[in-house]
Amino acid sequence: MIVRVKPEKPKRGRPRSIAARRAILSAAANLLEEGGMGAVTMEAVAARAGVGKPTIYRSWTNAQELAMAALMASDNPGTQVRQTAVPLEDLARQLRKVVGKFTTKRGGQIRLMLAAAEQDSEIAKVFRNRVILQSRDEGKTLLQRAIELGSLRDDIDLEVALDMIYGPLFYRLLIGHKPLNDAFAKALLTTALRGLRGGAHP
């Protein structure tokens, strides 16, 4: 792998660009944490970052995009789980991690972000892929391995199975009708694996 050590092109009068970007994202993230989506206004971000509004508009077209970008920038991608020989145990571990992530304040921010954005905007898609579907994708790998190992039936619809596991987590995050915790994650996985069908079908 080749590492480009900064080409350092001889630039006229734009030494500020990276610093400004960082300041903007940082200001936006702080505002988001302090006052939610509503507090992330272009004016507030500009003021706090010590930056002109046009500088922000040059990189993000509106406040939602910026808020999303800020949330993603401050996101540690690491829900990553190490894979062992027992994928179903890896899955259980990963679900607990996801629950942990959702339980923090970040969970609330994610919730707010989801419906606020234009559903079809480019950034919204990226956001969903990065923040929401990332764990599901990891889960997909685990399920596939479990099938290969014979731990799961080989006739299941993988996508349906994934939604049956990750959907409920998301459901409780957004609706909040029941607690979202490790116990739920465990019960969910157990029930999903075993099925609901009663005695008549052993």
Add this chain to the structure above:
Amino acid sequence: MIVRVKPEKPKRGRPRSIAARRAILSAAANLLEEGGMGAVTMEAVAARAGVGKPTIYRSWTNAQELAMAALMASDNPGTQVRQTAVPLEDLARQLRKVVGKFTTKRGGQIRLMLAAAEQDSEIAKVFRNRVILQSRDEGKTLLQRAIELGSLRDDIDLEVALDMIYGPLFYRLLIGHKPLNDAFAKALLTTALRGLRGGAHP
């Protein structure tokens, strides 16, 4: 002991106009349908309803509340399914109805509504109960009957089971990573009933 069946407080002053209320909700609903949440501004609603702004503020504290109220008011509650002797078939039928409801434009509105609102506002809770959890509650009755009839295991956690069924629908509605249709509803129910585990069920 005499039971007064409604204290019915004396109500001083001019009563609120039900005509105005109706006009406001109607205007808000129309604007919502035409231009989404963003179009439901207090000013636009007031203008279209032929009503003063303070009249709106007297009943709803902000545009989101009003939009939610309008959506609920124009909502036909009828996901109601008739119950037969086979609750699992009733459940399948109901899931198809829910999918149908989510698939229309109303689905998009519901999606937008959810995250836009203050999560803990009173109206938001009512909204979630009426629009989101209503079907789930109906499902609960069906599942309970199924357990009584022995069609389902009697050791399942009912709440977990419900989320395992309704959560995925909601997941696809909001994230949109995969289609939300009858086929999905059917596969979902089938998989949930049967379980994912392999081996033991050759």
Add this chain to the structure above:
Amino acid sequence: MIVRVKPEKPKRGRPRSIAARRAILSAAANLLEEGGMGAVTMEAVAARAGVGKPTIYRSWTNAQELAMAALMASDNPGTQVRQTAVPLEDLARQLRKVVGKFTTKRGGQIRLMLAAAEQDSEIAKVFRNRVILQSRDEGKTLLQRAIELGSLRDDIDLEVALDMIYGPLFYRLLIGHKPLNDAFAKALLTTALRGLRGGAHP
């Protein structure tokens, strides 16, 4: 001269509450004193007087009228001066009284009242007659007596003379470019009596 003591038309229905009237005028006067004309809003008066708005509107058509009425009601008419054998001394005494009246807070209220009102409204005319021109009318009597006694020229235009005396008081009240005090009143009267013309006309 026959004084008709009010034709007293036979009124049906509940008579207007004098208690309410008093409460309204009192509330208006207090508000006027506390916050000037701007504070005398119908709503504030109604709230403070413990009275419904229609009760106010039944007697006064707008806030300015009410404020004027309140100011007049709380006005002691007594600039009245006793008349002695030397009308010019009576006049000097009266001018001092007028100055005293204008110097208090009431002076400021009068000032505000004058231009705020519709110039040609009925109440504004009454106000001007009662509050502004009353003293001038008294002065007219005094000047006439002085002319009869030979203390003043008999070829002067009385109205012009009156405006030459009372106008400057009013001028300083409203514009405030120079102090309005007894010294001014004295100098004014002296100068007016003596004239400005120099040596050429002894």
Add this chain to the structure above:
Amino acid sequence: MIVRVKPEKPKRGRPRSIAARRAILSAAANLLEEGGMGAVTMEAVAARAGVGKPTIYRSWTNAQELAMAALMASDNPGTQVRQTAVPLEDLARQLRKVVGKFTTKRGGQIRLMLAAAEQDSEIAKVFRNRVILQSRDEGKTLLQRAIELGSLRDDIDLEVALDMIYGPLFYRLLIGHKPLNDAFAKALLTTALRGLRGGAHP
């Protein structure tokens, strides 16, 4: 020592649009003429001037200030009289000019403006100086010259004399109890010069 004639602060950012300023003042002046003070609302001015409300608020804090500024801006300062060798004749000519100015519609606007404004606001002071006291100041110069020439007594209090001449004009403008016209101006000046006292001047 070097005297910098105007530090001329660096003025960061986009300068205020003089076109906008002109449009605002023009719109305000028109509205003032059409409907009086009450018609000069920020919204109406903004709409007519094709300008955002904040642009107005950036320069004037409320409608009264704006109306005053508009009236002053559209005011031709020209009551200025040319000075001849006979200052008392100059004075007579100037009084006729002032009367002319007060008699037009502008007179009514001035009247309304005076009491409507916060008495002690900065703009109100400027207004009084520019609109009301300007003529009086010119008169002061004329009187001084007349005294030097021996046409007036040299023992008069100049300020009192000025108020004795200009106060009555103002009095009739605001109270309207008697007509304000050239005849009055002439009689006023004559009476003031000659004095009111009888007897001593047979």
Add this chain to the structure above:
DNA sequence: GCATAAGCGAGACGGTACGTCCTGTCTTATC
């Protein structure tokens, strides 16, 4: 002596304007 009419408090109504905030664009002077 009881009906009737008007006044009463309360408060909602359709409106208008307020003054603030934010948007997204633009125009400067600065670095």
Add this chain to the structure above:
DNA sequence: GATAAGACAGGACGTACCGTCTCGCTTATGC
């Protein structure tokens, strides 16, 4: 030649009063 500063047109916000209108309730008079 990109930046920060900040003015611009526009438009929604939520509030304050306006003057009018219902309410349900007194309170006098007059039939």
